[in-house]
Amino acid sequence: MRNLLVIAAVFSVLVSCSKPTGYVIKGQIKGKENGLIQLMKYKDGRWVTEDSASIKNGKFELKGKTDLPELRIVSIPPQTVVAQFFAENGTLTLEGSMDSLHATVVKGSKSNDEFSILKKELQNINKETQGLQQKYNAARQSGNEDAMKRAQIDYEAMMGNQKVYTKNFIREHPKSTVSPLIVLMQLANEMSSHDLDTLVAFLDPSIKSSIYVAELKKLADKMRITAVGGLAADFTLNTPEGTPLSLSSLRGKIVLIDFWASWCGPCRKENPNVVRVYQKFKDKGFDIIGVSLDKEKSLWVKAIADDQLTWHHVSDLKFWQNEAAVKYGVQSIPCAILIDKEGKIIAKNLRGDELEKKLAELLP
Numbered sequence: 001m002r003n004l005l006v007i008a009a010v011f012s013v014l015v016s017c018s019k020p021t022g023y024v025i026k027g028q029i030k031g032k033e034n035g036l037i038q039l040m041k042y043k044d045g046r047w048v049t050e051d052s053a054s055i056k057n058g059k060f061e062l063k064g065k066t067d068l069p070e071l072r073i074v075s076i077p078p079q080t081v082v083a084q085f086f087a088e089n090g091t092l093t094l095e096g097s098m099d100s101l102h103a104t105v106v107k108g109s110k111s112n113d114e115f116s117i118l119k120k121e122l123q124n125i126n127k128e129t130q131g132l133q134q135k136y137n138a139a140r141q142s143g144n145e146d147a148m149k150r151a152q153i154d155y156e157a158m159m160g161n162q163k164v165y166t167k168n169f170i171r172e173h174p175k176s177t178v179s180p181l182i183v184l185m186q187l188a189n190e191m192s193s194h195d196l197d198t199l200v201a202f203l204d205p206s207i208k209s210s211i212y213v214a215e216l217k218k219l220a221d222k223m224r225i226t227a228v229g230g231l232a233a234d235f236t237l238n239t240p241e242g243t244p245l246s247l248s249s250l251r252g253k254i255v256l257i258d259f260w261a262s263w264c265g266p267c268r269k270e271n272p273n274v275v276r277v278y279q280k281f282k283d284k285g286f287d288i289i290g291v292s293l294d295k296e297k298s299l300w301v302k303a304i305a306d307d308q309l310t311w312h313h314v315s316d317l318k319f320w321q322n323e324a325a326v327k328y329g330v331q332s333i334p335c336a337i338l339i340d341k342e343g344k345i346i347a348k349n350l351r352g353d354e355l356e357k358k359l360a361e362l363l364p
Contacts, residue, residue, distance in 0.1 A: 022064060022065035023065065023066070023088060023092055024061060024063050024090075024091050024092065025064075025094055025106075026061055026093050027059065027062070027082075027093070027094035028094070028096075029055065029060075029082065029094075029096050030096070030097040030099075031058075031099055032055055033058055034054065034055050035076060036052060036053075036055070036077055038051070038062075039052070039062040039063075039064055039072060039073075039074055040072065040073040040075060041072055042070075050072070062074065065089065066087055066088065066089065067209065068088075068210045068211075069086045069088040069110075069176075069177045070087060070210075070211065070212075071084065071086055071181060072087040081101070082094070082101055083101075083104040083106055085112045086114075086115045086177070087112070088111050090109070091108055092112075093106070093108055111176055111177060111178055114176050115178045118166075121165060122165070122166075125161060126162075129155060129162075132151050132155040133151075133155065133269055135154075136152060136269065163187065166182055166187060170183065175203075175204040175206055175207060176207070179203060179207075180203060180213045180215075183199060183212075184219070188219055188332070189330065189331045189332040189349070192223065192227075193221075193223035193227065196217075196219060199216065200216055200220070222329030226328055226329065226345060228346065228347060229345065230345055232247065232257070232337065232343050232344065233327050233328065234246060234247050234248045234343075235247055235327060237291065237314035237316050237322075238316065239314055240313060245289070247343075248343065250287050250289060251341070251342070252285075253287045253341060254285055254286045254287070254339070254340060254346075255288065256286075256355070257289055257324075257328075257338075258288055258289070258291065258334065259293065259325055259333050259336070260290060260292060260334050261293040261294050261300075262294050262296075262299040262303035266333075267333055267334040268303070270352070271309060273351065273355070274288070274309075274355075275307070275308060275310075277356050277359065281363050282311075284363040285363055287311065288311035289314060290304075290309060290311060290312065290313045290314070291314055291315065292314070292317075292322075293319055293330075293333060295318075297315075335348075336350060336355075340362070
């Protein structure tokens with residue numbers, strides 16, 4: 001009998017010390033007494049339901065599982081986001097209020113604590129960049145070129161600060177799955193395949209099986225396909241009039257493939273520079289094909305007219321699943337790829353004066 005008690009005690013200790021196989025979210029939302037709530041995970045390019053539960057007297061409980069910490073969303077159907085956070089196995093708590101969901105607090109996840117700090121800092125930087133964009137637009141409308149230049153310089157400096165902060169976070173958190181995700185969100189589009197390979201090698205082996213690391217590896221493979229010097233992958237999409245237009249049909253000209261969207265602030269801010277360069281070189285053999293990541297045709301067409309973009313435009317209105325964007329591994333916009341008369345890639349993400357300087361070399 002004594003031996004049985006000892007075995008039972010040992011088993012109890014082993015169970016209590018074992019790693020949790022899933023996570024539980026115990027939540028409370030003030031101002032929402034009842035209704036449905038969902039736990040969403042990102043899978044195959046879209047958000048899908050991992051669990052759902054009923055809210056009773058403002059309280060609910062959701063369950064999920066993840067091998068490594070991953071991003072999750074708790075939402076009230078159809079589209080009210082309660083919280084975006086990093087989940088990891090164990091017990092998490094969520095406290096929020098319907099009148100201030102932006103202030104919802106999720107506790108119990110170390111990764112989410114890291115994510116919250118990072119997100120707050122990036123939001124602060126984003127507010128400042130938005131203010132600078134407004135200053136630039138106001139100066140542009142008033143024709144104040146000096147103010148436009150100051151706003152442009154300040155904007156570029158702020159974007160530089162954002163990149164420095166993000167890179168420092170990654171250096172300080174090589175074991176956090178937040179690091180590869182923030183690379184995908186903030187830096188990947190401006191990195192080479194070699195840079196991505198180096199970054200993946202820098203991350204701790206304990207997170208190498210993360211879905212975000214897997215995405216970085218896929219992106220590096222796509223970048224190798226579209227490396228400078230390689231032949232640009234052909235694609236065919238419809239113009240606003242519904243006419244199919246292929247990239248290869250523009251062969252014989254220097255072509256800029258410009259990935260953008262009507263809802264993309266930085267894209268719209270860059271458009272005047274692209275218009276200026278286009279007007280300067282269009283009669284010398286330069287052309288542009290704008291690939292829109294819009295979902296609404298009316299907004300796409302309106303932006304083309306408003307920004308006076310008089311070059312070729314195509315889209316399949318599939319947002320981030322745009323066929324050409326997926327083929328080229330586009331992770332953020334604006335994204336521009338310059339190809340020569342034979343269809344080979346010359347450069348990527350040239351902006352403003354840099355694009356003008358390159359074209360002046362190619363089309364004197």
